[in-house]
Amino acid sequence: MASLSVSLNLNGSVGQGGKNQSHDVLAVKNRLADLGFIVTRDSIVNSEIIDIIKLFQSIIKGETTIVGDGRIDLNGPTLKFLQAANAPQWLEMPKGSASEGFINHDERQGDNHDFGTNWMVETIQAAAQIYLTVYLSSHPTAALIQTNDLSKPKGGITPVHATHQTGLSCDLRLPRKDGQAGGITFRDAQFDRDAMRAMLKAIHDQDKYKIRRIFFNDLSLTAEGLCKNAPSHDNHVHIDIISPQPQ
Ligand SMILES: [Zn+2]
Structure with missing residues (x-):
């Protein structure tokens, strides 16, 4: 179940209140889908993807309930773990x-x-x-x-x-x-x-x-x-x- 680190090369933030440029959103959704999260592979920002970003943020913080702001910022911890070889599947x-x-x-x-x-x-x-x-x-x-x-x-x-x-x-x-x-x-x-x-x-x-x-x-x-x-x-x-x- 080993995976490789990836580089998403985002130009701006993605998710709740983010810049949400379409190629950035698509890159994030493709990565999350590759990791097994249930998201559609498109560039639409809706409650589904925001909830999944919060889920991902909660996982990497080690929380057992949902936390997180639902946004992936450039240079933030969510993007870092999203690109990591050991990103949660x-x-x-x-x-x-x-x-x-x-x-x-x-x-x-x-x-x-x-x-x-x-x-x-x-x-x-x-x-x-x-x-x-x-x-x-x-x-x-x-x-x-x-x-x-x-x-x-x-x-x-x-x-x-x-x-x-x-x-x-x-x-x-x-x-x-x-x-x-x-x-x-x-x-x-x-x-x-x-x-x-x-x-x-x-x-x-x-x-x-x-x-x-x-x-x-x-x-x-x-x-x-x-x-x-x-x-x-x-x-x-x-x-x-x-x-x-x-x-
Ligand atoms: Zn239990």
Whole structure:
């Protein structure tokens, strides 16, 4: 999923209140579309592209809710990251499989919260590889990592989460002793704490992206420093990552 840095050669600002010269707008929209963001490849400035610029600005600031002024200024941080080799890509969470160590619950559920940054996706993929090697290889009947909601197809506000607006958040369903996942809290006898511990360690140990925080209320695992308490996190794990610097 590596990409190359690009030079957009803008003559003026693009977006909310920008100069919006048509070839500049087209260059920005083509770049965002190449990165997977859902924009049309034309030189029209409308609420769609402004919302996507705000999404992009929120991602590069590491925010989990939408911030940003919706404008790309010459010499500003948004243009710098838009041209960077590690510019965030926007994609659907892969389906996953036993051989990858994770599966994507949204793929079955179809609740439209399946999109996020390649940064979050690669964090899960890297953690799942560690979980496969360190734990599943010796506990073959344990549950796979099971991801649930990331963000909506165009990001932005979602009624079912306080955050999850920018593709930097992902939830996990709780592993069960029967090898399945979800439908329980940490208090349930079916909860597989050892598998959960191995998953959380793998998330902390992967070195693709830095972890900002993990919310989950299990008493033992919080005492071990693997996660932190937060309201409404008895029945799932919530992960936020930190945005890297542009390269
Ligand atoms: Zn969450």
